[in-house]
Amino acid sequence: MRAGVDVQAVLAGDRRALARALTEVENDTPEGRLALDAFFKYSGKAHLVGVTGSPGAGKSSLVNQIALHLRHPQVGEPLKIAIVAVDPSSPFTGGALLGDRVRMRDLAGDSGVFIRSMASRGTLGGLARSTSALARVLDAAGYDLVLIETVGAGQSEVDIARLAHTTIVVEAPGMGDDIQAIKAGILEIADILVVNKSDQPMADNAERALKAMLDLAHPQQHSAFERLHHRQLAFEPVLPVLPVDADPSPTEMWVPPVLRTISTQGEGIEAVVNAIKDHAIYLRQHGEWQQREAARLQEELNELLLAALAAQWQERVDKGNIQRVVQGVLDREYSPYQALQILLKF
Secondary structure, three states, rough: OOOOHHHHHHHOOOHHHHHHHHHHHOOHHHHHHHHHHHHHOOOEEEOOEEEOOOOOHHHHHHHHHHHHHHOOOOOOOOOOOOEEEEEEOOOOOOOOOOOOHHHHHHOOOOOOOOEEEEEEEOOOOOOOHHHHHHHHHHHHHHHHHHHHHOOOOOOOOOHHHHHOOEEEEOOOOOEEEEHHHHHOOOOOOEEEEEEEOOOOHHHHHHHHHHHHHHHHHHHOOOHHHHHHHHOOOOOOOOOOOOOOOOOOOOOHOOOOOOOEEOOOOOOOOHHHHOOOOOOOHHHHHHHHHHHHHHHHHHHHHHHHHHHHHHHHHHHHHHHHHHHHHHHHHHHHOOHHHHHHHHHHOO
């Protein structure tokens, strides 16, 4: 018989119990779902920071340095840090290397840091479907800041902006042309822009290009978050959209700083950490923290509702009818849209 998740042990700081809970949640087991329900009322306190960007830009090294800096601050108390590193899954075997821990060996043995690697399992957007759930468990477990490093799929990573309070976009000089970061909304989702490997020759060009694009985008740049949630949804919300306060005036808008780092040498990390803290203060002072929480929870509820409705429909409809309609599409008797209309009548 399977043992359930020990919620109280997780809340008390038991790392083994936390690891087991995360496994159950990631595998979407009945025990994991019950644990998520129990953890929900203890969540909502952690600062979720997404780190995204092109493969090879140095995301893992940057995350490692940010965590080290927050664990050994020059001023103030060290924060408890959790890291969720999402690695790409093989499209053939379904396996994943989960190798980001290799770049985070400096954090080994620190009881105030918890690192969880997970496979994307084919999910687009740089995030696995259960990433949000894992972040919630780590939040409830008492971690002050959760760093979420995405796969690094390039232009498909805007999903992180729907999950994180603060999104860091990492660029590296010489990786594509000057407008690569602007494509498909990658630049628009950034709360903080980092030019990593800034000791390379093209670093000045990359920094100038990013700053020029920000100058063009401001004051329209932010709140890009509201546009992302209310204008770029893949579907109309099933539930009514929660009211959102009016956007702050242009003079109050957050303008993403462009920072230079050499993460392998620890250079420029303090400025990034300060920008993360400043952005958290800005979000709280302008009410955007609550807006982002509300929008994220609403979108999660919409996705769960759509998945439940689809599952109920599949249970109700005769599989033979579905196969006949699909065969009709393959035989070009119906278009996919016509097939949808037929299936919805079953």
